[in-house]
Amino acid sequence: MPTDENAVSKDFIRDLIDEDIRIGRFGGRVHTRFPPEPNGYLHIGHAMSINLNFGIARDYNGKFNLRFDDTNPTKEEQEYVDSIMADIHWLGVDWEDRLFFASDYFGQLYEWAMQLIKAGKAYVCDLNADEMREYRGTLTEPGRDSPYRSRSIEENLDLFERMRKGEFADGSHTLRAKIDMTSPNVNLRDPVLYRILRATHHRTGDTWCIYPMYDYAHGQSDSIEGITHSICTLEFEDHRPLYDWCLDALGIYHPQQIEFARKALTYTVLSKRKLIELVRNNYVTGWDDPRMPTVSGLRRRGYTPEAVREFCARLGVSKANSIADFQQLEACVREDLNKRAVRVMVVLKPVKVVIDNYPEDQVEWIDADNNPEDPAAGTRKLPFSRELYVEADDYREDAPKGWFRMSPGREVRLKHAYYIKCHTAVKNDKGEIVELRCTYDPASAGGSTPDNRKVQGTLHWVSAAHAVNAVVRLYEQLFNKPNPDDVPPGGDYKDNLNPNSLIALDKAKAEPGLANLNGGERYQFMRQGYFCADTDSQSGKPVFNRTVTLKDTWGKTENKPAAKK
Numbered sequence: 001m002p003t004d005e006n007a008v009s010k011d012f013i014r015d016l017i018d019e020d021i022r023i024g025r026f027g028g029r030v031h032t033r034f035p036p037e038p039n040g041y042l043h044i045g046h047a048m049s050i051n052l053n054f055g056i057a058r059d060y061n062g063k064f065n066l067r068f069d070d071t072n073p074t075k076e077e078q079e080y081v082d083s084i085m086a087d088i089h090w091l092g093v094d095w096e097d098r099l100f101f102a103s104d105y106f107g108q109l110y111e112w113a114m115q116l117i118k119a120g121k122a123y124v125c126d127l128n129a130d131e132m133r134e135y136r137g138t139l140t141e142p143g144r145d146s147p148y149r150s151r152s153i154e155e156n157l158d159l160f161e162r163m164r165k166g167e168f169a170d171g172s173h174t175l176r177a178k179i180d181m182t183s184p185n186v187n188l189r190d191p192v193l194y195r196i197l198r199a200t201h202h203r204t205g206d207t208w209c210i211y212p213m214y215d216y217a218h219g220q221s222d223s224i225e226g227i228t229h230s231i232c233t234l235e236f237e238d239h240r241p242l243y244d245w246c247l248d249a250l251g252i253y254h255p256q257q258i259e260f261a262r263k264a265l266t267y268t269v270l271s272k273r274k275l276i277e278l279v280r281n282n283y284v285t286g287w288d289d290p291r292m293p294t295v296s297g298l299r300r301r302g303y304t305p306e307a308v309r310e311f312c313a314r315l316g317v318s319k320a321n322s323i324a325d326f327q328q329l330e331a332c333v334r335e336d337l338n339k340r341a342v343r344v345m346v347v348l349k350p351v352k353v354v355i356d357n358y359p360e361d362q363v364e365w366i367d368a369d370n371n372p373e374d375p376a377a378g379t380r381k382l383p384f385s386r387e388l389y390v391e392a393d394d395y396r397e398d399a400p401k402g403w404f405r406m407s408p409g410r411e412v413r414l415k416h417a418y419y420i421k422c423h424t425a426v427k428n429d430k431g432e433i434v435e436l437r438c439t440y441d442p443a444s445a446g447g448s449t450p451d452n453r454k455v456q457g458t459l460h461w462v463s464a465a466h467a468v469n470a471v472v473r474l475y476e477q478l479f480n481k482p483n484p485d486d487v488p489p490g491g492d493y494k495d496n497l498n499p500n501s502l503i504a505l506d507k508a509k510a511e512p513g514l515a516n517l518n519g520g521e522r523y524q525f526m527r528q529g530y531f532c533a534d535t536d537s538q539s540g541k542p543v544f545n546r547t548v549t550l551k552d553t554w555g556k557t558e559n560k561p562a563a564k565k
């Protein structure tokens, strides 16, 4: 899917900043911020914004602030503040000592509201929400002045103070900017600056019963912090005149708001409302479910911060909304993991192999390289013995043409070890295969090829006596459709949930070195993909998440011939 066709030159935001520096605006300073509302966990879309704001500050030797935009106490929680900070740090982004909260500015914002009243630029309005909507007009019709618009300054000061003291019921009064009820931009039709809301704030507790609206708090917070370029998403373009109006009406330092387009991602949703619904109604196991597009979900899935940042960088910024392809994200993850992941052998759906001509009590410790892409990764010892596990899928009784894996009479190579030839499959009463009886060729040790015999298939395996029982979770996309919101009339995005998005295999057999993991360790399981140890792992019982398949096969590796080695 196109990512760059809307992107302009180097990127239009950096072009604007270059120009500001050239003309000496802001004294040549660059100071950006990321302003999350702590009402949910961060997702990949937020990572794009973080990467953009932090990247600009870094590239221009500027500064980057983290500011929580916490003006709506009914939806905000400390849990979200904590998770957002942890996720930003995980991404490798540092706000140094510049952690701020809009709620830190409530006192100053209140003072400034009084200043607007005194200047005749704000008034207390008694219209309720429905009435206000009616007076506001529509996109095609102008609004009408509120009957309370011409209150005297003294009356407004008195009423606003009484709003703050808690003398009025929630929703009964608001403080509004006095701008223009006939403006073609509805955001300028006397927008609400303050509302009455009796809700305990996660930081200021019950100190306030009036809270500033986002549009009023945001620009003034930018101003207080000396932000130069206030980068936000496109939906705020129509709010920019209000951003500018407030700063000019107050006569305070005036940053530049710049808007860029949000990116969506195929096969997932990024709306916080929907993500919260998926979590609360247990469609997923939590915010950090490895199927979630949240930063914590991607982390648990095994994505690296480097891969996520690379993905964001490749997308760039543009002025037109677009959809990024999930496969591009996976490609970044593969590229990164290919360099760093240790290669190991884990059998996901095991069947036992007995090598009849191998001595019963013998164990050989075979050298195996940890990463052919990285000689510095070293080697490890793997036990080889008479009884092994291989993938049940790697055996076929009636093998089709071009089948390079196990089948009666065919020879295959066991990675790092020997050639083996399968002779018979032992079955139980139900006709299920319980064991494959094989022989090995001692002359084929360590990859040598006796008589130059060609063997096409190379299989992974583990020694049965040494194997570690493991749980392996395979994932598909959480949704069946590239755009989950693509539903017939009356439908719901949840109708597109993929019932097979999680497949847990609880009989997997791993090589012995994987017995004790903490969670977070990353591996390439030979022929099966990249995996990450899950935090559910216990001593002797590792749990793995498949991060991504080896190739872009969308999880369908089963029916392909074994990779040649």
Ligand code: ATP
Pocket (backbone or CB within 6 Å): 035, 036, 037, 038, 039, 044, 045, 046, 048, 049, 231, 232, 233, 261, 262, 263, 264, 270, 272
């Ligand atoms: P809400 O509806 O709760 O405001 P939000 O996604 O805008 O949801 P915020 O916490 O306000 O969440 O977002 C913080 C910043 O991240 C904002 O500047 C927002 O514009 C930006 N952002 C959010 N989603 C995306 C996205 N998909 N792509 C780029 N930037 C995004």
Ligand code: MG
Pocket (backbone or CB within 6 Å): 037
């Ligand atoms: Mg927002």
